[in-house]
Amino acid sequence: MKILFNSRFLKHNIHSEAEGSYRIQKFTENYIDTEANGEEYISLVHPESYIKSIKESCKNHETVAEVKLTEDSWEAAKVAVGLTIKASEQGDFAVVRPPGHHAGFERSAGFCFFNNIAIAAQKLVNEGKKVFIFDFDGHHGDGTQNIFYESNTVFYCSIHQLYAYPYTGFAEETGKGVGEGYTLNLPLISGSGDMDFYTQLNKVISAIKSFNPDIVGVSAGFDSYCDDRILSLNLSQKAYYECGLRLRRAFPEIFAVLEGGYHYDLHECVEAFVEGINIGSRPRKNLYDSNMSLG
Numbered sequence: 543m544k545i546l547f548n549s550r551f552l553k554h555n556i557h558s559e560a561e562g563s564y565r566i567q568k569f570t571e572n573y574i575d576t577e578a579n580g581e582e583y584i585s586l587v588h589p590e591s592y593i594k595s596i597k598e599s600c601k602n603h604e605t606v607a608e609v610k611l612t613e614d615s616w617e618a619a620k621v622a623v624g625l626t627i628k629a630s631e632q633g634d635f636a637v638v639r640p641p642g643h644h645a646g647f648e649r650s651a652g653f654c655f656f657n658n659i660a661i662a663a664q665k666l667v668n669e670g671k672k673v674f675i676f677d678f679d680g681h682h683g684d685g686t687q688n689i690f691y692e693s694n695t696v697f698y699c700s701i702h703q704l705y706a707y708p709y710t711g712f713a714e715e716t717g718k719g720v721g722e723g724y725t726l727n728l729p730l731i732s733g734s735g736d737m738d739f740y741t742q743l744n745k746v747i748s749a750i751k752s753f754n755p756d757i758v759g760v761s762a763g764f765d766s767y768c769d770d771r772i773l774s775l776n777l778s779q780k781a782y783y784e785c786g787l788r789l790r791r792a793f794p795e796i797f798a799v800l801e802g803g804y805h806y807d808l809h810e811c812v813e814a815f816v817e818g819i820n821i822g823s824r825p826r827k828n829l830y831d832s833n834m835s836l837g
Contacts, residue, residue, distance in 0.1 A: 580623025679763020682711030786818025
């Protein structure tokens, strides 16, 4: 798994103390721009009228979903979708802004305008694939859940902080119609740490194996980190490494896209997750006890 990045993301929502460009500034030190324009794919999930309204809001510098939009926001949004599509094709991690998992069919919310991972997942479904979306952002991905709530070809699973924005993602939310049983919410209480996360992660891996998807897409948010300025979970960087490691050892086909994470260690958290994925892809060594032999 490689990290995909584009410096155009730095020009979107520059000065925000929440979802500002400070979040990904460190990536400019080690990663060059990967170009991708995903405009043609946005309509896989969002109606044309909604897409046009976001474009116009960017042109007119309107405030939407707590963000003062600009023309640079429109460019960033197109690249974010494109980079997510590219990550889904190559098994990579797309470090993008704006994030996407709160965006619904025709709804902007929580700094999100287009649902990056939902668009990538719908493209994969249209190609005949089953997709498992694992969202470990500390906020529940209500937009992604709603988009696929009545689907049995996309399984949505989330680990998030209970009673936090957007105040959804309760265990009772399990899908509707043919999608019943294809949504799994595993909330954590405030103050939960690594061991609590691992307990829920084991349930995620069990669900992946049961669903047997063709590909796993990860909405990777790092606002469950101990130093996050918005949420109050207590995960360490080691938890993200372990998450990547265990996911890869359970399932080979994985891609990821950045969601939240409002602190200055986002770069290190992403690299910890990717390192776990890459270590997990290596074959385990056969253990040999030199004190035992066949005679």
